[in-house]
Amino acid sequence: MKTSINFKAVKADSEIHNFRKKTFDYIRKELTAKNEYWQEEKISDRILKIETYCKQKSGRKLQSNAMPVREAVVVIKEDTTMKxxxxxSRKLEQELGIRVFQIAIHKDEGHWDKETKEWKPNLHAHLVADWQDLKTGKTLKHQSFHYSKMQDLAAECLGMERGTAGSVGRLEAVEFKIQKKEEELKALELKIQGMTAKLGSGQFNNLIIKEPNFFGVQQINLDKTTKNYGNAFRLYNAELLKNSNELDVKNKQITGLQSQSEELKTEISDLKSKNAILLTDPNVFALEKKKYLDSVIDVLEKSIRYERQKNPDYDRSDNKSLIDEMNKICRKLSSDNHIPFSAFEQIFTIxxxxxxxxxxxxxxGINYDEPDEITVPKKKKKKRIYGRQ
Known part of the structure; x- marks a missing residue:
């Protein structure tokens, strides 16, 4: 299944839609319970912080036409998790500076197929992100290859099963496209060959116009015949040119797809090598295990902040209430995100x-107005700047 991610300026009613703050006629209410939500803060609060930071950093107000907060709709699968x-989100921040502060998973949208009467779900997630460049205070500037990178990251994080299944699927899709393009190319070549053969055959004799002269003898009418041939050749030349241009396009498409296919084959080979190393090298296995536990700690921290935001008045004055709430958070994350509960148990041994x-x-949580250096064993944490996870 293909995935995509496309960021646009956030809409004024984004939070109303994303967090289902009112009922919409295009959703199935009985499926809304399957939706999942997470937020670090409200859009209005984040925009105020962005404007303040821009003034502090650059000495100027944020431009009126800037889009400091943007929202992406991401195509997901039925088993895509919040983790x-x-x-x-973490990859987008690390590689592109995009900081996601709201996520909503929607599983209650879709349509009924008119013919089969079958429900076709529109599984997707909304990612609302801070688009401010922390170095300049202005909005991030991305080029076309950055947007291509976004698609790569989305496919890597969401479109793959464990192991190489995602790459194999994409490779098969690319090779299928190559096959179809080659078939189209062959059909075009045959069409051009056929047209060229027609031009050299006697098929155009019917374009010759003969008329009786004064003595009743049939003679060629040069004016009418020349006009017929001219019209016919103009049509055929236009068709040949069109087909030749299509031929060039198909050749370029096939070349591009073949290049993509080779890249995917290399990726699969690298993944197979990586899997082999994981099975034989304990140091590499330990490193991959650390990366996984770090990602679990990251999602746990975000979930804790979200729970505090949702239930600020919950009594957390004693250790028992804290342990009970933490246990509920971990068990929910384990269930919803397919994380072995043993991973949480291992984390809490540190x-x-x-x-x-x-x-x-x-x-x-941390007061973002007073940046602090947080040191966590086995997990490198940079100095916190507002909203940074």
Whole structure:
């Protein structure tokens, strides 16, 4: 299944739609319970912080036509999890500076097929992101290859099963396209050959106009015959030129697809090599395990902040209530995101990490107005700037 991600300026009613703050006639209400939501802060609050930071950093107000907050609709699968989307968000920040602060998974939109009467779900997620460049205070500037990178990241984080299944599927799709293009190319070549053969045959004798002269003898009418041939050749030449241009386009498309196919074959080969190394090299296995646990810690931190935001008045004054709430958060993440609960158990064996997580749940997180350096064993954390995870 293909995925895509496309960012546009956020809409005024984005939060109303994304968080289902009112009923819409195009959704199935009985499926709304399957939706999932996460937010770090409201759009209006983030925009105020962006404007303030821009003034502090650049000495100027944010331009009136700037789009500092943008929203993407991402095509997902039935089993796409919030963790997958947090992983994608982290990749977008690391590689493109895009900081996602709201996520909504929608599984209640779609349509009924008119012929089969079957429900066709429109599975997607909304990612609302801060588009500010923290170095300049202005909005991020991306080029075409950056948008291509976004698609790569989305496919990597959402479109693949564990292992190489995603790459294999994409490779098969590309090779199928190549096959179809080659078939179209062959058909075009045959068409051009046929037209060329017609031009050299006697098929155009019917264009010759003969008329009786004064003595009743049939003679060729040069004016009418020349006009017929001229019209016929103009039509055939135009068709030949059109087909030749199509031929060039098809050749270029096939070349591009073949290049993409080779890249995917290389990617699959690299993944197979990586899997082999994982099975034989304990150091590499330990590194990959650390990366995975770091991603679980990341989604756990975000979930803790979200729970505090949703339930600010919940009594967290004693250790038992904190442990109970943390246990519920971890079990929900485990169930919803297919994370082995043993991963959480292992994380909480690290005393410093456990203390940091319970502190986050009990104290409500970090005050972004007072940047602080957070040190967590086995997980590098940069200095926190507003909204940065």
């Amino acid at each position: 997958d989307l947090h992983d994608l 005393v410093e990490v456990a203390a940091e997580l319970f502190s986050l749940l009990g104290a409500g």
